[in-house]
Amino acid sequence: MAEDRDLASAKKQKKDEFYTQLSDIEKEMRYYKKHFRGKTVFLNCDDPFESKFFEYFVKKFNSFGLKKLIATCYAGSPIMGDQLSLFDINPETTPGTPYKAVVTKVYDKTGDGYIDMLDIKELFKSGENELTELEGNGDYRSTECIELLKEADIVVTNPPFSKFRDYVALLMEYGKDFIIIGNMNAVAYKEVFPLIKDNKVWLGASIHSGDRAFYVPDDYPLEAAGCGIDEETGRKFIRVKGVRWFTTLDHRQRHEGLDLYKRYDPELYPRYDNFDAINVDVTREIPCDYDGLMGVPITFIDKYSPDQFEIIGLAITDLGKSIGVGDYDRKYKTPASRDGTVYYVKDGKGVVPYARVIIKNKHPEEPRK
């Protein structure tokens, strides 16, 4: 029991400490090349010595035509400064103090035609780039980090999972574009869903299912489910389910749309009792010829194209009430029944499907006569 408690508390403390792999960053960023030219990219939850985001953007600095790359790290990070030797650290910085890296020039010093780790090591030696201590603790909400945020065009990172709502709200407040990692569950957050509905934020292009491996600090409890050791690097990793990229930058995949093949049949698509819409249990079975409102699983958002569908709302509790979903008729009561959450009646019993996004097809096909 005590071991269980130790593990739970260690997990709680470390739940923000997942480090993104270079391969996952590469797979997503290639969709946004055109957005980066002449831009300042800010990594505001990233120790430049540790973060693969930093390594990625330094390597791509010239080919993307970046204007500036800024990275700041947080004093609370347990691995901050662990790998200072990688850069032959600037003598003006003290290991253990949060710092910022500002890069405006990247040279191919090795002359091999591309930027490699040896070139990255040279970064802060030329005097053109800056590596300095922060005054505060590197919190993305601190005044000095907000000043850097104001200067930035695009924020890219994997922010602390526990602060996702607050983090997105801050980026929206400052009107910044972003490409960040979060969990699919965030789609249903009352702070995030309206942004998705209004096409201000959408999912990225490269992750739509399965899990992803993230490196974790060396003292992460290996007993945790999904933990392992990477044979190549010797580093501990954990596999995390439900990971998605969230972005405000357009990418071609979100305009592809779904290939619909099913036709509407009232027997197959029951109508809700407390809202004028039909229920669809499987996204790819959205009827191609239905022109009214439809309730679809939340994973529809993975396939959502604003050219094909309009999102009307999320039919759960208060968000549901805000779009007119009615109360639950108590005579059909089930443990999942809630006012504002859609349900239908089958064989005299109430059926409450898991969270439904209400959508409308913008270009339905003509129904068969």
Ligand SMILES: C[S@@+](CC[C@H](N)C(=O)[O-])C[C@H]1O[C@@H](n2cnc3c(N)ncnc32)[C@H](O)[C@@H]1O
């Ligand atoms: C999920 S990790 C990802 C780290 C890095 N961005 C990456 O993808 O490899 C989130 C990081 O945010 C840091 N962090 C937590 N709270 C923060 C805050 N208020 N301000 C800035 N960084 C914070 C954590 O210490 C942690 O290193």
